Amino acid sequence: MSATLANPFAPPSISFGPVLEQKLAGRVTAEPRPASDIPTLVTDAATLKEAALFLRDDPAAAYDLFLDLASVDRSKLPGDLAPKDKTRFQANYILYSTKRNEHLRLRVNLPAKEPAVPSLVGVWPAANWFEREAWDLMGIRFEGHPNLQRLLTHNGFVGHALRKDYDKKQRWLCTEEDLLQTELAAKTDDPADMFETMTLNFGPSHPTTHGTLRVVMRVDGEKIVAAESECGYLHRCFEGMSETHTWVQVVPYTDRLNYCSPMINGNGYVRAVEQMLGVDVPPRAKAARTVLNEFSRIMDHLVCIAANLVDLGALTNFWYAFQPREEIYGLLEACCGARLTSSYARIGGLAKDVPENFVEWSRSLLPTIRDRMADVDGLITKNKIAWNRMRGTGVVSKEHAIAWGFTGPSLRASGVAYDVRKDKPYEMYGDVDFDVPISTDGDNLARYLVRMEEMRQSMRIIEQILARFPKGPINSDDYRVILPPKEMVYNEMEALIYHFKLVFEGVKVPPGEIYSYTEGANGELGYSLVSDGSGFPYRIKVRPPCFPLFAAFEHVIKGGMVSDAVATLGSLNIIAGELDR
Amino acid sequence: MKTPPIAPPLGPGIPSSSGADFLTTKLDIAVQWAQSNSLWPMPFGTACCAIEFMSVVSSHYDLARFGAEVVRFSPRQSDLLIVAGTVVDKLAPVLKKIYDQMPEPKWVISMGVCASTGGFYRAYHVVQGIDEIVPVDVYVAGCPPTPENLIHGIIELQKKIQSGELARHREAKTFVPIRVGVDPDLSIPAYSDGVMAHLQGKKELPEMAETAEGELDAKARAAAGEGRR
Numbered sequence: 001m002s003a004t005l006a007n008p009f010a011p012p013s014i015s016f017g018p019v020l021e022q023k024l025a026g027r028v029t030a031e032p033r034p035a036s037d038i039p040t041l042v043t044d045a046a047t048l049k050e051a052a053l054f055l056r057d058d059p060a061a062a063y064d065l066f067l068d069l070a071s072v073d074r075s076k077l078p079g080d081l082a083p084k085d086k087t088r089f090q091a092n093y094i095l096y097s098t099k100r101n102e103h104l105r106l107r108v109n110l111p112a113k114e115p116a117v118p119s120l121v122g123v124w125p126a127a128n129w130f131e132r133e134a135w136d137l138m139g140i141r142f143e144g145h146p147n148l149q150r151l152l153t154h155n156g157f158v159g160h161a162l163r164k165d166y167d168k169k170q171r172w173l174c175t176e177e178d179l180l181q182t183e184l185a186a187k188t189d190d191p192a193d194m195f196e197t198m199t200l201n202f203g204p205s206h207p208t209t210h211g212t213l214r215v216v217m218r219v220d221g222e223k224i225v226a227a228e229s230e231c232g233y234l235h236r237c238f239e240g241m242s243e244t245h246t247w248v249q250v251v252p253y254t255d256r257l258n259y260c261s262p263m264i265n266g267n268g269y270v271r272a273v274e275q276m277l278g279v280d281v282p283p284r285a286k287a288a289r290t291v292l293n294e295f296s297r298i299m300d301h302l303v304c305i306a307a308n309l310v311d312l313g314a315l316t317n318f319w320y321a322f323q324p325r326e327e328i329y330g331l332l333e334a335c336c337g338a339r340l341t342s343s344y345a346r347i348g349g350l351a352k353d354v355p356e357n358f359v360e361w362s363r364s365l366l367p368t369i370r371d372r373m374a375d376v377d378g379l380i381t382k383n384k385i386a387w388n389r390m391r392g393t394g395v396v397s398k399e400h401a402i403a404w405g406f407t408g409p410s411l412r413a414s415g416v417a418y419d420v421r422k423d424k425p426y427e428m429y430g431d432v433d434f435d436v437p438i439s440t441d442g443d444n445l446a447r448y449l450v451r452m453e454e455m456r457q458s459m460r461i462i463e464q465i466l467a468r469f470p471k472g473p474i475n476s477d478d479y480r481v482i483l484p485p486k487e488m489v490y491n492e493m494e495a496l497i498y499h500f501k502l503v504f505e506g507v508k509v510p511p512g513e514i515y516s517y518t519e520g521a522n523g524e525l526g527y528s529l530v531s532d533g534s535g536f537p538y539r540i541k542v543r544p545p546c547f548p549l550f551a552a553f554e555h556v557i558k559g560g561m562v563s564d565a566v567a568t569l570g571s572l573n574i575i576a577g578e579l580d581r
Numbered sequence: 582m583k584t585p586p587i588a589p590p591l592g593p594g595i596p597s598s599s600g601a602d603f604l605t606t607k608l609d610i611a612v613q614w615a616q617s618n619s620l621w622p623m624p625f626g627t628a629c630c631a632i633e634f635m636s637v638v639s640s641h642y643d644l645a646r647f648g649a650e651v652v653r654f655s656p657r658q659s660d661l662l663i664v665a666g667t668v669v670d671k672l673a674p675v676l677k678k679i680y681d682q683m684p685e686p687k688w689v690i691s692m693g694v695c696a697s698t699g700g701f702y703r704a705y706h707v708v709q710g711i712d713e714i715v716p717v718d719v720y721v722a723g724c725p726p727t728p729e730n731l732i733h734g735i736i737e738l739q740k741k742i743q744s745g746e747l748a749r750h751r752e753a754k755t756f757v758p759i760r761v762g763v764d765p766d767l768s769i770p771a772y773s774d775g776v777m778a779h780l781q782g783k784k785e786l787p788e789m790a791e792t793a794e795g796e797l798d799a800k801a802r803a804a805a806g807e808g809r810r
C-alpha cells in the first residue's frame with residue numbers, strides 16, 4: 001500500500017500547508033494517505049479547537065462546511081494495525097470547503113480511559129448532533145457541549161453500542177420515561193409567560209412526520225417560540241450490523257438507509273469499497289448505475305414533493321406523482337427482481353446485467369414522468385394557495401445552510417451550487433451535460449422548485465446516456481471481488497477457485513480507510529470505511545444527508561407558525577431510515 | 582384452488598306480501614360482514630414498508646377496491662392498525678400507546694419481516710417482532726411485502742373477521758400482550774435479566790464501571806445477562 005501513498009503536503013490536497021506550518025507548527029501534522037482517500041490532518045485534543053478555528057477562518061483553508069464526525073474504536077485492530085501509542089478511540093471530523101471544493105479529515109486520537117475532546121459546536125453549529133451521536137454510540141465525551149444527551153438510543157440504554165466490547169445483540173428495555181426528557185416542556189424563560197405559551201408534542205406518530213420524527217414545541221397561540229427535535233425512533237443499528245457481515249452482505253442494508261432511492265445508497269457504498277480495492281468497473285456498469293441513480297433521484301423527489309403537497313392539503317398531486325413511480329418500479333423489478341429494496345449494486349459491477357430492452361424501456365418511461373410532472377406543475381407552481389403556504393416559510397439563509405451542514409437540494413435552494421455530481425464527478429457524471437439548479441430564496445417554494453428542476457436535469461442525464469449506452473461486460477474481470485460467470489466456473493480451474501474463495505471468505509478489502517462520497521437524493525452521502533484486512537468491515541460510518549437537516553429543523557421553524565413547520569418538514573425531506581440508520 | 586368470493590353470508594330471502602323483501606341473518610354475521618368490508622386502517626409506517634404501503638393506497642393498486650381506503654392517522658378513528666416497518670426499542674412504548682388508544686374492535690396487521698420478527702436487524706435496538714408489544718392478527722411476509730402481498734393479507738383478515746374467529750380468539754385470551762414499560766412482572770426474554778430485576782424492584786441497575794481499558798466491567802455485564810441472546 002505504501003507505494004500508492006501520496007506526499008501528504010503535496011498540493012492541491014493541502015495547499016495551505018505552509019500557512020499551517022507557520023501557525024500550528026508541530027501540533028498539527030499531515031498523515032500519508034492513499035491517493036483515493038481525502039487528505040488527513042492529525043492533532044490532539046488540546047489543539048483541536050485552535051486547529052478547527054484555523055481551518056474554518058483562514059482564507060487559504062476555508063473549510064466552512066462540517067460534514068461528518070466518524071468515530072472509531074481501534075481496540076480490536078490486529079497486531080500491526082493496532083495503535084502504537086495506547087490510544088484507543090479516534091474522532092474524525094470530515095470537513096468540506098465550498099470555496100475551494102476540497103474535503104479534509106481532521107483527526108484526534110483519544111485514550112481508552114475517559115476519551116474527551118472539546119466540543120466544536122461553537123465552531124461549526126452542525127457538529128451538535130454529530131457529537132451527541134458519537135457520545136451515544138461510542139462514548140466520547142465532548143466538553144462544553146450544550147446538551148450532551150443520548151440521541152439515537154434511549155435513556156434506559158446502558159453502555160455505548162458501537163464500542164467493540166459491546167455485545168451487538170444486547171437490548172435494553174425502554175419505558176416511556178426513557179424518551180427524551182425535554183426541559184422545554186417544564187421550562188419557560190419568563191415565569192410571567194407561564195400562561196401564555198403551551199407545550200405541543202409533535203410526533204413520533206404523526207401523519208406529516210412520514211415515519212418517526214419527534215418535535216416538542218413551545219407555542220404561543222399558533223406561533224412557535226421554541227422547539228426541540230429528537231430522532232432515533234428508527235435506529236436500526238445499521239453501523240453495528242454491518243460489522244457482523246461481510247463486505248458484500250452490507251449491500252442490502254444500504255438499500256434501507258434512504259428507502260426512497262435505494263439504488264443511490266448501494267452505489268455509494270460499493271464505490272467506496274471499490275476505491276479501497278482499487279477496482280474499476282466497466283463502462284456499461286457505470287452507465288447503468290448512472291441511469292438507475294437518476295431514476296432513483298426522480299422517484300425520491302417525487303415522493304418528497306407528493307408527500308409535502310399532501311401535508312399542505314393538495315392530495316391530488318399524490319396520485320399524479322405516484323403513477324410514474326409505479327412505472328419506474330417496473331423497470332427496477334426487471335433489473336433486479338425487487339421493487340424497492342433492490343440490492344442491485346455489487347463490488348465490481350452489478351448483481352446481473354440489465355435487461356435486453358433496458359434502453360428502450362428507460363426511454364419509454366420519460367414521457368410519463370414528464371406528463372405527470374406537468375400535471376403537478378400546472379396545479380402547483382403558479383397556484384396562489386401553494387405560494388402563500390410555501391413562499392417565505394421555512395427560510396434558510398445561505399450562511400445558515402452552510403453553518404448547519406446542509407447539502408443537496410436544501411443547500412442549493414439556499415444559494416450554494418455544491419453538487420457532488422458536478423464538483424467531483426463519479427461514474428458517468430463527468431461525461432454528460434447537465435445544469436445544477438439553485439435558488440437564493442431558501443424557502444419552501446425554492447426547495448420545491450429546485451427539486452422540480454432537478455428531475456428535469458435527471459431526465460436530461462438519462463437521455464444522454466441512453467443515446468450511447470455502452471455494450472460489453474457489466475462486471476469487472478477482477479474475480480477477487482466479483483463472482484466469475486458461471487461458464488467460466490464450470491470450465492476453468494482458476495475461476496472455480498475464485499468462486500470458491502469469494503463464496504466462503506468474501507471480498508478481502510486491504511487494511512486502510514476511506515471517506516467516499518456521492519450525491520444522494522438529499523445531499524452528500526458519505527461513507528467512512530475502515531478495514532482491518534479481514535473479510536468483515538471494521539467500521540462503517542455513514543454520513544446521512546438528512547441528519548444535519550433535521551438537526552437544524554428546530555431552528556428553522558422557530559418564530560413561524562405550526563402549519564409552516566409542517567410544510568418545512570416535508571420540503572426538507574427527512575427520511576427516517578437514513579436519519580437514524 | 583378457487584377462493585370463495587367475499588359476499589355477505591346471509592340467509593335465504595323471504596318474499597313478502599307487503600312488497601318489501603326480507604333477508605334473514607344473525608346480527609353477529611351482519612356486523613362482521615360490515616366490519617370486514619369497511620376497515621379503516623391507521624398506518625403506523627416507520628420505514629421502507631411504509632413506502633410500499635403508500636403504493637398500495639395510491640391509484641395503481643387502489644385499496645379502495647377492498648373497502649379499506651379510508652386511511653386515518655388518528656388511532657381513535659381507526660380499527661385496523663397496519664404496522665409497516667421496523668419498530669425499535671425506543672418506539673415500542675409509542676406503538677403500545679397507539680394500540681391502547683384504538684377503540685374495540687381492532688385488528689393488527691404486521692407488514693413486513695421487520696415488524697413480524699425484527700427481520701434482518703438482529704441488533705441492540707430493534708424489537709424482535711411487534712408481538713412482543715401488541716397482539717397481531719395477520720403477519721405479512723416480505724421485505725418489503727409486494728403490494729399484492731399486503732392486499733392478500735387484508736383479504737385474509739377480512740375472512741378471519743367474517744368467520745368470527747377473531748372475536749372468539751380474543752375472548753379466549755390467547756393473546757397476552759406484553760406490556761412494555763407498564764407491567765414489569767411479565768418478563769420479556771429479549772431484555773436482560775438485570776433490567777427486569779431492576780424494574781421488579783429487586784436490584785439496582787448494574788453500574789457501568791469503566792476499567793482501565795474502558796471496557797464494561799465484566800461482572801456488571803454478566804449481571805446484565807450479556808450473551809443471553
Ligand code: SF4
Pocket residue numbers: 256341628629630631665666667692693694695696700723724725726
Ligand atoms: S421488512 Fe424490509 S422493507 Fe420492511 S421495514 Fe423492514 S427492512 Fe424495510
